[in-house]
Amino acid sequence: xxxxxxxxxxxxxxxxxxxxxxxxxxxxxxxxxxxxxxxxxxxxxxxxxxxxxxxxxxxxxxxxxxxxxxxxxxxxxxxxxxxxxxxxxxxxxxxxxxxxxxxxxxxxxxxxxxxxxxxxxxxxxxxxxxxxxxxxxxxxxxxxxxxxxxxxxxxxxxxxxxxxxxxxxxxxxxxxxxxxxxxxxxxxxxxxxxxxxxxxxxxxxxxxxxxxxxxxxxxxxxxxxxxxxxxxxxxxxxxxxxxxxxxxxxxxxxxxxxxxxxxxxxxxxxxxxxxxxxxxxxxxxxxxxxxxxxxxxxxxxxxxxxxxxxxxxxxxxxxxxxxxxxxxxxxxxxxxxxxxxxxxxxxxxxxxxxxxxxxxxxxxxxxxxxxxxxxxxxxxxxxxxxxxxxxxxxxxxxxxxxxxxxxxxxxxxxxxxxxxxxxxxxxxxxxxxxxxxxxxxxxxxxxxxxxxxxxxxxxxxx
Amino acid sequence: xxxxxxxxxxxxxxxxxxxxxxxxxxxxxxxxxxxxxxxxxxxxxxxxxxxxxxxxxxxxxxxxxxxxxxxxxxxxxxxxxxxxxxxxxxxxxxxxxxxxxxxxxxxxxxxxxxxxxxxxxxxxxxxxxxxxxxxxxxxxxxxxxxxxxxxxxxxxxxxxxxxxxxxxxxxxxxxxxxxxxxxxxxxxxxxxxxxxxxxxxxxxxxxxxxxxxxxxxxxxxxxxxxxxxxxxxxxxxxxxxxxxxxxxxxxxxxxxxxxxxxxxxxxxxxxxxxxxxxxxxxxxxxxxxxxxxxxxxxxxxxxxxxxxxxxxxxxxxxxxxxxxxxxxxxxxxxxxxxxxxxxxxxxxx
Numbered sequence: 042x043x044x045x046x047x048x049x050x051x052x053x054x055x056x057x058x059x060x061x062x063x064x065x066x067x068x069x070x071x072x073x074x075x076x077x078x079x080x081x082x083x084x085x086x087x088x089x090x091x092x093x094x095x096x097x098x099x100x101x102x103x104x105x106x107x108x109x110x111x112x113x114x115x116x117x118x119x120x121x122x123x124x125x126x127x128x129x130x131x132x133x134x135x136x137x138x139x140x141x142x143x144x145x146x147x148x149x150x151x152x153x154x155x156x157x158x159x160x161x162x163x164x165x166x167x168x169x170x171x172x173x174x175x176x177x178x179x180x181x182x183x184x185x186x187x188x189x190x191x192x193x194x195x196x197x198x199x200x201x202x203x204x205x206x207x208x209x210x211x212x213x214x215x216x217x218x219x220x221x222x223x224x225x226x227x228x229x230x231x232x233x234x235x236x237x238x239x240x241x242x243x244x245x246x247x248x249x250x251x252x253x254x255x256x257x258x259x260x261x262x263x264x265x266x267x268x269x270x271x272x273x274x275x276x277x278x279x280x281x282x283x284x285x286x287x288x289x290x291x292x293x294x295x296x297x298x299x300x301x302x303x304x305x306x307x308x309x310x311x312x313x314x315x316x317x318x319x320x321x322x323x324x325x326x327x328x329x330x331x332x333x334x335x336x337x338x339x340x341x342x343x344x345x346x347x348x349x350x351x352x353x354x355x356x357x358x359x360x361x362x363x364x365x366x367x368x369x370x371x372x373x374x375x376x377x378x379x380x381x382x383x384x385x386x387x388x389x390x391x392x393x394x395x396x397x398x399x400x401x402x403x404x405x406x407x408x409x410x411x412x413x414x415x416x417x418x419x420x421x422x423x424x425x426x427x428x429x430x431x432x433x434x435x436x437x438x439x440x441x442x443x444x445x446x447x448x449x450x451x452x453x454x455x456x457x458x459x460x461x462x463x464x465x466x467x468x469x470x471x472x473x474x475x476x477x478x479x480x481x482x483x484x485x486x487x488x489x490x491x492x493x494x495x496x497x498x499x500x501x502x503x
Numbered sequence: 504x505x506x507x508x509x510x511x512x513x514x515x516x517x518x519x520x521x522x523x524x525x526x527x528x529x530x531x532x533x534x535x536x537x538x539x540x541x542x543x544x545x546x547x548x549x550x551x552x553x554x555x556x557x558x559x560x561x562x563x564x565x566x567x568x569x570x571x572x573x574x575x576x577x578x579x580x581x582x583x584x585x586x587x588x589x590x591x592x593x594x595x596x597x598x599x600x601x602x603x604x605x606x607x608x609x610x611x612x613x614x615x616x617x618x619x620x621x622x623x624x625x626x627x628x629x630x631x632x633x634x635x636x637x638x639x640x641x642x643x644x645x646x647x648x649x650x651x652x653x654x655x656x657x658x659x660x661x662x663x664x665x666x667x668x669x670x671x672x673x674x675x676x677x678x679x680x681x682x683x684x685x686x687x688x689x690x691x692x693x694x695x696x697x698x699x700x701x702x703x704x705x706x707x708x709x710x711x712x713x714x715x716x717x718x719x720x721x722x723x724x725x726x727x728x729x730x731x732x733x734x735x736x737x738x739x740x741x742x743x744x745x746x747x748x749x750x751x752x753x754x755x756x757x758x759x760x761x762x763x764x765x766x767x768x769x770x771x772x773x774x775x776x777x778x779x780x781x782x783x784x785x786x787x788x789x790x791x792x793x794x795x796x797x798x799x800x801x802x803x804x805x806x807x808x809x810x811x812x813x814x815x816x817x818x819x820x821x822x823x824x825x826x827x828x829x830x831x832x833x834x835x836x837x838x839x840x841x842x843x844x845x846x847x848x849x850x851x852x
């Protein structure tokens with residue numbers, strides 16, 4: 042009985058990988074524990090071990106192959122004495138799961154977003170000089186480049202956090218910074234969020250410009266006193282004497298299958314606090330331009346990233362010292378019938394929904410807030426004047442959310458332009474469940490957005 | 504509760520030699536000019552705080568107001584060993600630290616009364632005052648939160664490769680906050696030039712150290728982080744100064760951090776609203792009568808025939824006049840303009 046070797050998923054969000062190296066040739070004997078191959082993802086290189094004894098019968102995906110989907114048949118091991126003829130006709134196909142797990146019936150049609158789809162919905166680029174050229178890169182690379190550029194410009198900028206230096210970043214966002222800038226400016230901390238956040242605040246008060254990476258913002262709750270009581274308020278309390286020019290950054294929101302304690306969106310928490318700037322971009326260009334702007338900014342900036350989007354690729358303008366202004370939202374898709382307002386990965390859901398709506402004859406405009414505090418209500422209201430309908434989209438809880446804030450401000454400032462109540466399409470009001478089906482039900486989806494958009498356009502049921 | 508403050512030491516290796524035996528502090532002689540300076544400085548703190556207490560009672564100062572009376576020798580002795588560029592920060596009991604840094608009493612008292620001439624433009628209050636110019640980084644209202652920030656100031660000194668130090672003051676209440684130990688760990692790991700000064704006044708608000716701490720010898724709290732600790736008689740400015748000199752020298756050479764536990768005592772309650780019923784009047788009286796930091800220096804001055812009783816009285820009079828002038832300033836200054844409500848939330852780019 043031959044054994045099929047499939048490309049394994051090595052992290053919750055891994056969807057594809059590269060076969061960097063085969064350690065055995067076809068015909069070699071292998072034993073349990075042997076490292077067959079090295080599999081490279083955008084985050085790390087991992088060893089693929091076998092737990093079978095036999096002969097490596099056939100390698101189906103050659104060394105150096107890139108972008109191989111998880112689950113692809115990459116090799117076959119023959120058991121001792123097995124005839125190689127069983128290998129005839131086998132190719133590198135993606136194996137279908139043996140059986141789909143049964144899906145619980147729900148009262149509504151279950152919205153099932155492909156959360157891990159590595160395809161980015163591409164926003165419109167409109168506000169750049171003519172003739173601008175672009176380089177396609179991932180969000181991860183754009184963030185790294187932003188930090189590297191600012192560190193080259195300003196010696197006071199340094200990066201600290203857990204695993205940022207020697208490990209190259211838990212999510213590989215700080216890749217190669219240690220190599221370029223050395224251990225004095227790229228600093229591995231102990232697992233001590235409250236402590237290193239406070240230490241960085243002190244360094245910022247002394248005039249340095251720390252970029253503090255939280256491995257995820259879930260862990261920043263340990264440090265939230267320093268962020269709010271020390272970083273956000275001191276400029277005010279000191280009558281403008283003591284500044285905190287610093288950035289707290291890291292992934293925020295749900296990743297995939299990591300459960301309730303690792304899947305929370307903190308945008309509205311920080312957006313609540315005067316003295317903080319809160320940025321949550323979606324595209325790689327905005328991630329680069331806004332992170333650079335955040336590092337240059339003399340205030341404490343909360344920079345919310347998203348793990349799922351780290352691997353998304355976008356065109357980033359080849360403009361020297363490219364920055365994006367803080368506090369400016371962006372219309373990323375123009376439309377006439379309804380405005381979808383979102384930020385971070387919610388923009389992807391909104392853009393996907395806009396495509397589906399277009400097929401149904403609804404022309405949706407999509408706004409990427411990019412900055413959560415200060416909120417660019419002007420851009421939203423300009424859009425409302427045109428569409429008269431708003432759906433807020435947020436990968437996070439609804440209660441006291443950014444969406445709630447936008448809804449309230451539209452009531453106050455744009456009531457006369459509204460032809461329908463503002464809707465909020467958000468995650469369900471529950472801690473994030475682990476089970477795959479429940480998680481899909483808990484997280485906002487393009488289908489929910491489509492339904493809400495049709496509702497405010499009074500096209501329900503059409 | 505109150506015992507005579509003693510001086511003890513723990514070594515970097517954690518050898519608890521001093522745990523068994525109290526070591527008499529080896530206080531070096533001070534120059535006449537030094538003694539007079541410490542007398543003046545501490546008396547200024549005492550009179551300032553008394554005035555603040557009075558003004559609080561008159562309703563001129565609002566909110567919380569924590570007085571330093573009794574603890575003057577600690578900040579005075581440490582400040583004597585600092586130089587330009589060093590950084591200082593402490594908790595909300597911060598008025599005297601500011602005076603020690605050379606900040607004008609007028610702008611401190613005007614901050615306490617919430618006036619536009621206050622050092623934070625009236626927007627910080629008693630607990631939130633700062634002066635970059637004087638290297639004073641607050642004034643922090645959350646117990647223990649200044650400790651990692653102080654480590655961060657030290658980090659900045661190291662990053663900039665200067666030989667300045669950060670003096671991070673906190674109380675015996677703060678020593679049970681987790682972030683203090685997170686800071687100890689990083690400070691030792693990175694050899695930061697920080698002097699952690701525990702001002703052990705023996706009561707964390709109303710809870711005595713014995714009721715709050717499993718290890719009451721706070722100078723030993725750095726042992727598992729390989730931070731040398733020393734317990735000092737914090738009522739004796741010369742003992743404090745001598746310990747500070749050694750600690751500062753170490754930090755300037757890159758051999759920090761250092762932990763100093765200052766055994767001290769506050770005569771007043773935790774804040775103005777605290778009647779301090781958790782300790783006996785006798786305890787307070789005994790401390791005042793036998794260990795008062797200002798009296799100790801005064802006696803040295805008189806015994807050494809450095810100044811006469813009359814000359815000291817003249818100093819007292821001068822200081823009273825300065826404080827009185829500050830009090831007037833703090834009352835006649837205008838309240839902040841309403842437009843100040845919206846300034847300094849963010850720094851304009």
